Amino acid sequence: MRGRLTIALDAMGGDTAPQMVIRGANIARQRYPQVDFLMFGREGEITAVMAKMKRLRDVTTVVHTEDVVRSDDKPASALRTGRNSSMRLAINAVQDGRAMGVVSAGNTGALMAMSKFVMKTLPGIDRPAIATFFPTLRGESVMLDLGANVHCDAGNLVDFAVLGNAFARTVLNIPEPTYGLLNVGSEEIKGHEALHEASAILKNAALPGHFVGFIEGDDIGRGTVDVIVTDGFTGNIALKTAEGTAKLINELVRRTFRSSIVAGFGYLLARPALRKLRKRVDPRRYNGAVFLGLNGIAVKSHGGTDAYGFANAIGVAVDLVKQDFIDQSQVVLHSLAQEDRKTEATAF
Amino acid sequence: MRGRLTIALDAMGGDTAPQMVIRGANIARQRYPQVDFLMFGREGEITAVMAKMKRLRDVTTVVHTEDVVRSDDKPASALRTGRNSSMRLAINAVQDGRAMGVVSAGNTGALMAMSKFVMKTLPGIDRPAIATFFPTLRGESVMLDLGANVHCDAGNLVDFAVLGNAFARTVLNIPEPTYGLLNVGSEEIKGHEALHEASAILKNAALPGHFVGFIEGDDIGRGTVDVIVTDGFTGNIALKTAEGTAKLINELVRRTFRSSIVAGFGYLLARPALRKLRKRVDPRRYNGAVFLGLNGIAVKSHGGTDAYGFANAIGVAVDLVKQDFIDQSQVVLHSLAQEDRKTEATAF
Numbered sequence A, B: 001m002r003g004r005l006t007i008a009l010d011a012m013g014g015d016t017a018p019q020m021v022i023r024g025a026n027i028a029r030q031r032y033p034q035v036d037f038l039m040f041g042r043e044g045e046i047t048a049v050m051a052k053m054k055r056l057r058d059v060t061t062v063v064h065t066e067d068v069v070r071s072d073d074k075p076a077s078a079l080r081t082g083r084n085s086s087m088r089l090a091i092n093a094v095q096d097g098r099a100m101g102v103v104s105a106g107n108t109g110a111l112m113a114m115s116k117f118v119m120k121t122l123p124g125i126d127r128p129a130i131a132t133f134f135p136t137l138r139g140e141s142v143m144l145d146l147g148a149n150v151h152c153d154a155g156n157l158v159d160f161a162v163l164g165n166a167f168a169r170t171v172l173n174i175p176e177p178t179y180g181l182l183n184v185g186s187e188e189i190k191g192h193e194a195l196h197e198a199s200a201i202l203k204n205a206a207l208p209g210h211f212v213g214f215i216e217g218d219d220i221g222r223g224t225v226d227v228i229v230t231d232g233f234t235g236n237i238a239l240k241t242a243e244g245t246a247k248l249i250n251e252l253v254r255r256t257f258r259s260s261i262v263a264g265f266g267y268l269l270a271r272p273a274l275r276k277l278r279k280r281v282d283p284r285r286y287n288g289a290v291f292l293g294l295n296g297i298a299v300k301s302h303g304g305t306d307a308y309g310f311a312n313a314i315g316v317a318v319d320l321v322k323q324d325f326i327d328q329s330q331v332v333l334h335s336l337a338q339e340d341r342k343t344e345a346t347a348f
Helices: A019-031 A043-050 A054-059 A075-081 A086-095 A108-119 A154-170 A193-204 A218-222 A232-257 A261-281 A307-322 A325-347 B019-031 B043-050 B054-058 B075-081 B086-095 B108-119 B154-170 B193-204 B218-222 B232-257 B261-281 B307-322 B325-347
Strands: A005-010 A035-041 A060-064 A101-104 A129-135 A140-144 A178-182 A210-215 A227-229 A289-292 A298-300 B005-010 B035-041 B060-064 B101-104 B129-135 B140-144 B178-182 B210-215 B227-229 B289-292 B298-300
Touching: A005 A019, A005 A086, A005 A307, A019 A035, A019 A043, A019 A054, A019 A307, A035 A043, A035 A054, A035 A086, A043 A060, A054 A060, A075 A108, A086 A101, A086 A108, A101 A307, A108 A289, A108 A298, A129 A154, A129 A232, A140 A154, A140 A232, A154 A178, A154 A193, A154 A227, A154 A289, A154 A325, A178 A193, A178 A232, A193 A210, A218 A232, A218 B232, A232 A261, A232 B218, A232 B232, A232 B261, A261 B232, A261 B261, A298 A307, A307 A325, B005 B019, B005 B086, B005 B307, B019 B035, B019 B043, B019 B054, B019 B307, B035 B043, B035 B086, B043 B060, B054 B060, B075 B108, B086 B101, B086 B108, B101 B307, B108 B289, B108 B298, B129 B154, B129 B232, B140 B154, B140 B232, B154 B178, B154 B193, B154 B227, B154 B289, B154 B325, B178 B193, B178 B232, B193 B210, B218 B232, B232 B261, B298 B307, B307 B325
Parallel strands: A005 A035, A005 A101, A035 A060, A101 A298, A140 A227, A178 A210, A178 A227, B005 B035, B005 B101, B035 B060, B101 B298, B140 B227, B178 B210, B178 B227
Antiparallel strands: A129 A140, A129 A289, A289 A298, B129 B140, B129 B289, B289 B298
């Protein structure tokens, strides 16, 4: 798509909002000169932070509201009582066409509940999923669901495969993505029933790309597949375990270089290369989880990120808008639905 | 315990058995001079490998059997048709008192099914779990279950907490272990029912140590708790995800050092320190998963390990024997059962 595009921002979401959100928007403004911002939150606080950011002010419209969703609000109560919250108004802006996507670093559950309520899901999709991409040995992979749905049946897993597939094709630019279901591999354990049902369905589905069947936990870092499909409980634990292990190894490497003077010299020499590596695996670089399956673009930033991380979350939303992600997903879903009808017609 | 002790070995289990098993036993023989081996398998193949290992022959009794459990045998069929297999005879040796523990690198499911059938479980324990320990930022932690039980109820999780606790106290020498239930942390997702029930029970249980409640995936590498309790599906995926991530980071660091000549010089200087680190996180060092909850000591070695890794699995079995692990577990289980009776008596 060409021309200007507008992103709605929940200025009040995140541990250090609104500073972090506004500074993040200011970084994103330089990267994406075609973007305008529609910023929702407490005007006084926002304009105070923006006082010295003239160029950001030029592309930003601030919409005042006092109400804020708190990080410990339950999704249902946020949905009921947060109708005038900065988060809700930002979502509404996407629904009524004033913005093409929304980014918030606030309460994940509330953002999901409100987005689903306001934007609805894509035709044929029962429950949206949270997805993110991360570095692997082969490049980058996407995993979903990361926590929106603790209990998933086979139908949900198949939906996630379809959505992850569309994401890999449009955002990661992989025309024929490989995808697999995360399972346990030992002989004695068969995995859950839902996984076996989903596997049987996906083997016969006419999805673009290649279904490799079951994959295991160590296939995530290896980059065995482009799309890792799993339920929200398992996905959340796998992602956080990977983050924790990466931190562990980084810290052990750091301690190793400090363990002797000679190793310290070695570190000095290797520092530029190690900095490049740190940049590649920087979690802020992969900040911005996408709510897939909604009939609109909603991106969740980590609440504890900084301006650089928040700018990356804005970047994810901009990418999705530019790639016409919603339309592209609908094309895949529509062709699958046609396929289903054909199969049913043949069956009778 | 003092004096000599005997470990039964399934000589035919593992990708490169019997060579790997026998060479592993030869390494373990040097580390543990008080250990005798009772080795089950094809005598011709075994004696051929042992031809030049006089000292190993001096402490080893070979018991011939033709039968072998294959890596793709289903547990139930191995149990039915494998009565004369090297694996089964090695387990029998523990049950009838000729050995004090068994080590196999063979089919995990078959080893679990046979061990449970032959040795039975400890009083009060319904299902055994697979446990292993691994490095963290704070030292070492133990996690269970790693794959024996895909579906777990609250009672199983409580049993795992008790067993992991006994393991941390006797094998890791932590008098008051901390332990937690692996769960997802976001507000919108509450985790499975079984986790909430288990948490309520553990809060009131009179276990030694300190129950911290729920922990998340990133707490594993951080070493937040000494004992991580989870179901076999989640535990298997978390462990393998951590292994895969460690491999990914190691490989990226390796590539980084090769990316420029200066970084290469840095690597040369840091090499001794990096070698020490590699040794610390070497998966072979943590080889040897314990079947906790059995009324006997059974240790599963990774099938793809080498002699060094197998020697470490033997070391885990030797440790468990020396620490009187089975008796110690029974003491904890017995005192908990007393506690239960007292609670019941008070309740009426």
